[in-house]
Amino acid sequence: MKLYTCILLGIIFSVFESSLLSFIPAEFLKPDVTIPFIIYITFFTTPHAGLITSIVMGIIQEVLSTSPNGSIIFSKVLIFLLALFFKNKLYIDSRYSFSYICAGAVVCESIIYILLSWLAKGETKHIENVIFFMLPNAVFTGFIAIFIFSFVEFLNIKFFNKD
Amino acid sequence: MVIISSILILIISFFIFTGTPVFLKNYSRIKIFCSEIAGPVLKVFGKPVEGMKYVFNNYINLIDTKKENNALKKRIGELELENQKIHNLEEENRRLKSILKITEKNPGNYMVARVIGEDVKNWFKCIIIDKGRDDGLKEKLPVITPKGIVGQVVEVSKWHSKVMTIGDVNSSVDVNVEGRDTRGILEGTDHNVLRLKYITKNDEIEVGDKLITSGKDGIYPKGIPVGIVIAINKNKAGIFYDIEVMPYNNFKRLEEVIVVKRR
Numbered sequence: 001m002k003l004y005t006c007i008l009l010g011i012i013f014s015v016f017e018s019s020l021l022s023f024i025p026a027e028f029l030k031p032d033v034t035i036p037f038i039i040y041i042t043f044f045t046t047p048h049a050g051l052i053t054s055i056v057m058g059i060i061q062e063v064l065s066t067s068p069n070g071s072i073i074f075s076k077v078l079i080f081l082l083a084l085f086f087k088n089k090l091y092i093d094s095r096y097s098f099s100y101i102c103a104g105a106v107v108c109e110s111i112i113y114i115l116l117s118w119l120a121k122g123e124t125k126h127i128e129n130v131i132f133f134m135l136p137n138a139v140f141t142g143f144i145a146i147f148i149f150s151f152v153e154f155l156n157i158k159f160f161n162k163d
Numbered sequence: 164m165v166i167i168s169s170i171l172i173l174i175i176s177f178f179i180f181t182g183t184p185v186f187l188k189n190y191s192r193i194k195i196f197c198s199e200i201a202g203p204v205l206k207v208f209g210k211p212v213e214g215m216k217y218v219f220n221n222y223i224n225l226i227d228t229k230k231e232n233n234a235l236k237k238r239i240g241e242l243e244l245e246n247q248k249i250h251n252l253e254e255e256n257r258r259l260k261s262i263l264k265i266t267e268k269n270p271g272n273y274m275v276a277r278v279i280g281e282d283v284k285n286w287f288k289c290i291i292i293d294k295g296r297d298d299g300l301k302e303k304l305p306v307i308t309p310k311g312i313v314g315q316v317v318e319v320s321k322w323h324s325k326v327m328t329i330g331d332v333n334s335s336v337d338v339n340v341e342g343r344d345t346r347g348i349l350e351g352t353d354h355n356v357l358r359l360k361y362i363t364k365n366d367e368i369e370v371g372d373k374l375i376t377s378g379k380d381g382i383y384p385k386g387i388p389v390g391i392v393i394a395i396n397k398n399k400a401g402i403f404y405d406i407e408v409m410p411y412n413n414f415k416r417l418e419e420v421i422v423v424k425r426r
Binding site: 014015017018019030032047048050051055058059060061062063064065066067068069070071072073074077078080081084113116120125126128129130132133137 | 168172279
């Protein structure tokens with residue numbers, strides 16, 4: 001249930017971000033709203049659920065973006081694997097530590113995208129832009145992650161009873 | 164098991180990314196299916212956006228003026244909102260009239276579309292419009308506004324289409340300098356300013372010159388305004404100038420666009 005709720009929230013937030021934020025003339029205000037859900041599901045539920053979340057979020061972002069086919073799914077699944085690797089090494093004790101991990105994941109995602117573009121296609125056109133937005137995206141995603149964590153935890157206590 | 168599945172998906176997505184036909188074909192089907200589900204959702208989400216846009220443009224910008232006293236503040240706010248509403252309607256009327264002026268010349272050639280979203284990643288510069296395959300759109304169709312060029316359709320689904328703006332780093336437009344015998348390639352930079360390339364140092368060009376499409380790139384029709392030259396670096400080493408161009412359109416502020424169906 002928690003998995004489906006997180007996936008649904010991720011989809012709704014992504015569509016909302018695409019349609020609602022389009023009129024705000026601020027390029028920096030574009031958090032990656034899918035990352036907190038991938039991290040949350042990977043850290044607090046089963047690895048299987050984490051993999052499903054990362055694939056669905058990757059596809060949704062590719063549908064709402066002109067990114068090259070497969071690139072976002074690749075980076076999301078790799079983020080999931082990294083999160084799985086760090087699951088027993090990092091301890092999320094509050095929404096703030098969760099937000100730091102999400103911000104770090106956004107930085108990792110940008111680096112993964114750059115490396116993938118560079119190694120697979122020799123494509124360097126977008127690299128400058130990805131680097132330019134790497135830190136603002138990470139900071140803003142970290143900020144949004146605080147609220148997402150609180151909201152999901154609220155749902156967790158209220159409806160899922162920490163299942 | 165999960166790790167093996169993840170690695171398998173990584174390999175598949177890598178092959179999709181590199182354009183391996185077997186993987187790409189199957190992935191395109193999945194993506195089209197998802198796009199067709201996402202289309203109506205985007206349209207539904209687009210509706211409250213109109214209201215939010217109104218609040219953002221009018222109410223939030225007026226908050227500072229509402230610090231005097233409550234009654235007066237409320238009254239001023241109401242009047243201002245009313246005024247702004249009329250102003251917005253006038254603005255919309257003016258915009259739609261200018262679109263109508265273009266479309267009524269050759270009604271079959273143009274299709275007016277509403278912008279319902281934008282790229283969810285700020286790495287790419289794309290907008291999403293509410294017309295798709297059902298409306299006869301296909302890839303590589305030019306998209307314009309009465310002010311000038313916007314970009315080209317890059318992905319079409321049943322309900323909506325993605326338009327890569329000329330600000331995207333992958334975009335190139337063949338342009339002429341209006342009134343001069345100078346031609347170059349205008350490339351996106353992923354920022355507000357575009358870069359005009361391949362203008363040699365003996366070509367004629369000045370700051371303030373207007374650029375129009377040359378029609379030679381096979382995508383954009385000839386003579387559509389593109390932007391204005393804002394800076395020329397004449398001291399750059401090499402045979403070409405380094406030229407910056409400001410597009411006529413602000414891609415973050417587009418509400419309606421025109422898709423040119425027949426060039």
